[in-house]
Amino acid sequence: MTAYRINHLSELENESIYVMREVAAQFENPALLFSGGKDSIVMVHLARKAFWPQKLPFTLAHIDTGHNFEETLVYRDKLVEELGARLVVGSVQSSIDEGRATEESGFNASRNVLQTVTLLDTIEKYKFDVAIGGGRRDEEKARAKERFFSHRDEFGQWDPKNQRPELWNIFNGKKRVGEHFRVFPLSNWTEMDVWQYILQENIEMPSLYFTHRRKAFLRDGVWLAWAPFMKLKPSETVIEDDFRCRTIGDITCTGLSPSKADSLVDIIREIAATRVTERGGRSDDRRSEAAMEDRKREGYF
Template sequence: MSTYNFDYLDELEAEAIHILREVAGQFEKPALLFSGGKDSITLVRLAEKAFRPGKFPFPLVHIDTGHNFEETITYRDKMIERIGERLIVGSVQESINQGKVIEQTGKNASRNALQTVTLLDTIAEHQFDACIGGARRDEEKARAKERIFSVRDEFGQWDPKRQRPELWNIYNGKIHKGENVRVFPISNWTELDVWNYIRREKIELPSIYFSHEREVITRNGQLMAASPFLNMDDEDVVFRKQVRFRTVGDMSCTAAVESEATLIDDIIDEISASKISERGARLDDKVSEAAMEDRKKGGYF
């Protein structure tokens, strides 16, 4: 028996590729949910490893809140061109125009919660039976309990008490018409694993992950990018700061962290030393102790 190196990143990678190929094998109309964030960018690389030189057996789907960081959209379009795969965009603005959702008002207004409706509409329109997402179990305590193949009913709801047992490396993707499965190939990765993988694979990322100077305001103790999407008033003082973002979401709910990290090595050092978790910079999780569980039950990613 020959010896070989198979370290933890190789093992996580092999597991994720296996899961992606199970999606290809088990579903009629899968899709990959692409947010422009590092986790979904990692998924794209894993899909390349799973299916090249063939095409992906699924399109990429972006749920566009309309409140994007411009850098994310630029990155997205360039990446789609490079990989030559199909992109479907579900627009929150359109859902608002159609009256399916109503824009929130007030200081903490965000389109984050509205995404769920657009996502479910996009799934229904294209009849997707599986949606691959980049969620990880280390992000949040409700996610720590979610299966890799997570079945949603026709209303997109997750029922944490009725999860299917998931044994060995066998994934049961059987569903009834109208239901769909959310699939999380990087469930077992941590934030640091993702960064180490991006470094190892030399994957390009949107520039907002790296330190840059930007106009910000302080909101609920956190730095928010000043933008037309943020409801600001006279009390909000805009100032310039050297920052970066640890997650990429809607501009109105993604906080920046002060950072000088311009290289991926700097970021890995920063995260290793950090005492704040990644979702700590997400206002959407702060609402209550069960915020994520409630949103997932409602059909959120």
């Protein structure tokens, strides 16, 4: 028992729970950004642990691109019902219809970038003063510079060269009217930590993470899920095979792994052996060396 309680997963859990409680104590109206992906599922689990037997002191906010995997929405609605939580949905489609965002065109069209507009609109509409996100520093090099408590100005912008120093476990969430914070309780977790924790805690995961038959096509070395609204280049053909999702985001830019992993232990083995980062399958990050930094500056997750 003692050995179990000092391991790296417990240490990460203790840290994340501490951060969640700081958010609840320091802010008036917190939102937890829930995408239905594994990181946000782990965040909800940690939040339950942090406040049990009280209900979550956070509103769940889903930024919906309209290009979801169906399974994600089913999982989301079931979880919300179980928790008795409040859910708000910000719709990218509405942002486009209202002329606040412009749909990309061409083969690589994605609503990923457009989410920033909807995210900021949602934060403003519901007057959230903090949005808790599942971002991890190991995901991407711009994220590696991120604070736990990340200050955003009134335009929702991140200024990576002028961040507040963050020392020990003291978090400064003070802000002026109109500004908000993004908080990242999973900052210090790696992809492997997340899966090991899911295994240790026996957390139920959406079926998309496990092997399943799916129609897909190969583009620039990345397998993409096929959906009726996706444009194929003449050289691309749709095949059907065993795949699993390594990350779950908007369907247009979520890479698939050819995989037969049908259990958590299989997934952990597969990650241990893999030689490509999980975001290696995200075509949104491949746009340029600083694609993530540029999006984050403007207010992305």
